[in-house]
Amino acid sequence: MKLLLFFSISLLCVHTLQCQTLQEDPLEKIYQADIKSTATTILERYKDAAKYRNEDFPMNSAGFQLFQKDIVSNLVSVLALENWVVESADAQESPLSGTFSNRLLKTINHYNVIMEVRLVEIDEIGIAVPMVICLPSGNEKYPGICCFSGHSQNGLRDLVVDTNSYQKGIAVRLARRGFITIAVEKIDAGYLSTKFPSGNDEFAVAKSYLGQGQTVRSHQLKACIVAAEILAAHPRLRGKQLGATGVSLGGWLSVQTALLNDRIRVVADFGRKTVSMPEIEGKARLANNDICHVLPGMLSISQRNLITLAFAPRRLFAGHGRKDVGSHQQSFTYFQDLFEKQYEALGKKRNYSYHIHDGGDTMPADAVLNFFEDYFE
Secondary structure (H helix, E strand, C coil), X not given: CHHHHHHHHHHHHHHHHHHHHHCCXXXXXXXXXXXXXXXXXXXXXXXXXXXXXXXXXXXXXHHHHHHHHHHHHHHHHHCCCCCCCECCCCCCCCCXXXXXXXXXXXXXXXXXXXXXXXXXXXXXXXXXXXXXXXXXXCCCCEEEEEEECCXXXXXXXXXXXXXXXXXXXXXXXXHHXXXXXXXXXXXXXXXXXXXXXXXXXXXXXXXXXXXXXXXXXXXXXXXXXXXXXXXXXXXXXXXXXXXXXXXXXXXXXXXHHHHHECCCCEEXXXXXXXXXXXXECCEECCCCCCHHHCCCCHHXXXXXXXXXXXXXXXXXXXXXXXXCHHHHHHHHHHHHHHHHHHHHHCCCHHHEEEEEECCCCCCCHHHHHHHHHHHHC
């Protein structure tokens, strides 16, 4: 009896689902000829509205300077960073000295590298950000490199402790090769996550900030700018020699920090070489699935590849991994070819180099180490 009842209910459910599936939709035929998806509308309107597009390049020097100024001023405006721009690269005292406190928790020796374990409280955002300065042994002075984290549950740890991570412990590797580095925690992950010491709160933090009219990128860049100021003032920094590097999100942070802090003269950028609205096989697509990379208002100025282009003509080493399919599809159109032509038009062709490695979205540690050694020799 129970078995018969079970089959009867099952047949009823199947019949109900079939009726729902076969039910005629009178609206479909009416709308079909006259409607288009919202995504299609966004793509069409963006193409008409963006101030700068790939086809505007290469520009002559005068035109490029206007573009560069426009990109930086808009980046500052949309991220509310008006009081965080550092333009006095040769100044001894930081113009931001009153905006943060820098506390040394402990000095340790790990991997034969001296590590100053620091906690940097940034008053405006109320976050104490873990940062580690890595130093070669001895008292000599060396060039400095800011190391910014990509997406990870272990941002700072990937840069300083885990040399097998996709970020390859690049801060400690650089220190072993004769650089002083500062590695910065992501403000929504790792030691700052709700699952300390390893976790990822990116989506929750991004939504919470957006609800307050703020963005993660704005606050992360404040931490990155401050890190550059701390490293620039370190007694073991050689001269004014300061660079930046990172993979994935860390690559984007490296360039954007350098646009806002003139102390950074050289960048090794291995951020993913993708844009928000790529043309793939002749068809435009929406591709920005990462809320972290939403910079309110910037798409009305340009796609994000052109934000990076604004770093020209300073020395830029960039690239991607062959196994990173998105980057491999888009890099030549939106990055490598476009950038090479613009650097050449500015008479600085040698200041741009591009490296394609055999991995995916990972830090090509040896290539980056060799690049900085060559640059600072």
